[in-house]
Amino acid sequence: MRACPVCGIELTRTKYEGFPVWECAKCCGRLAARSRVKAIERTRRKGREELVREAVGEKGADTTHELRCPKCHGPMRREPLHRYLDVRVDVCRSCDVIWFDGGELALLQLAYEATPGALRDAEFRERIETMSPERRARFEDNLRRLEAGPSDLGDAFAAGVVEGVLCAHHRRHRPR
Ligand SMILES: [Zn+2]
Ligand SMILES: [Zn+2]
Numbered sequence: 001m002r003a004c005p006v007c008g009i010e011l012t013r014t015k016y017e018g019f020p021v022w023e024c025a026k027c028c029g030r031l032a033a034r035s036r037v038k039a040i041e042r043t044r045r046k047g048r049e050e051l052v053r054e055a056v057g058e059k060g061a062d063t064t065h066e067l068r069c070p071k072c073h074g075p076m077r078r079e080p081l082h083r084y085l086d087v088r089v090d091v092c093r094s095c096d097v098i099w100f101d102g103g104e105l106a107l108l109q110l111a112y113e114a115t116p117g118a119l120r121d122a123e124f125r126e127r128i129e130t131m132s133p134e135r136r137a138r139f140e141d142n143l144r145r146l147e148a149g150p151s152d153l154g155d156a157f158a159a160g161v162v163e164g165v166l167c168a169h170h171r172r173h174r175p176r
Contacts, residue, residue: 002022002031002070002071003070004024004026004027004029004070005029005067005068005069005070005076005090005099006024006027006029006067006101007024007026007027007029009024009025009026011023011024011031011070012024012025016030016032016040016105017040017043017045017046017109018043018045019032019036019039019040019043020033020036021036022070027101027102028058028101028102028103029099029100029101029102030099030100030105031070031071031097031098031099031100032097032098032100032105033096033097033098034091034096034097034098035096037098037108040105040108040109041108041109041112042112043109044109046106046109048110048113051106051109051110052106052110054103054105054106055103055104055106055107055110056103057103058102058103058106066078067090067099069092069094069095069097069099070097070099071092071095071097072092072094072095074092074094076090076091076092076099077090077091077092077093078090078091079091081104081107081108081111082107082108082111082112087104087107089101089104
């Protein structure tokens with residue numbers, strides 16, 4: 001059996017966005033092979049609203065103590081999840097797996113959505129159509145500057161896009 005490194009209960013083998021993961025029914029934490037994470041990040045079967053709901057609403061707490069790998073039981077290392085996000089995940093280098101606390105995979109997908117490459121995607125442009133005229137004008141202005149300007153502006157803009165979701169995620173997961 002593979003046990004949840006946070007709760008200790010048995011993990012269930014399931015799929016996330018079509019990719020195999022081990023999931024904890026209690027804390028919504030998920031174990032994924034590192035090789036799958038890039039693909040999960042770019043997959044868009046879930047809508048943005050569903051991802052936001054997951055990122056904010058899933059019950060898991062952002063773990064702060066050292067976790068043991070569910071596969072080899074060795075210590076896991078804390079690593080940053082994404083350069084735009086103040087979130088760390090637990091990694092086992094020997095098994096090449098990553099433990100995501102509840103909501104963190106959704107956060108990763110949302111962060112990818114805010115990168116310049118994804119912003120140019122037709123699918124994303126479609127969503128812009130539904131924005132209010134003022135918001136859309138501001139957004140398109142930002143996008144033009146992003147495409148023309150230096151990458152640090154792009155980073156700042158992308159960070160701004162995910163900031164709202166991240167704040168809500170942190171409010172939910174790290175109550176003061
Ligand atoms: Zn758990
Ligand atoms: Zn391991």
